[in-house]
Amino acid sequence: AAALISDNIVSILKEQGRCNVMLTGGRSAARLYEAWRNLPNFQTVLHP
16 A cells, blocks of 8 residues: 555656645554655655
8 A cells, every 4th residue: 555655646746746645643654654664765755
């Protein structure tokens, strides 16, 4: 799921130059953040 969401974020960034994501927290968000942290391009997505 993290890779799918990340791919969508990157796609939106390429098209619009900006993407806002809001996660409300909880176990699902914690798992997503954990998975994102392990993605090789996570910092690139945050700071292109």
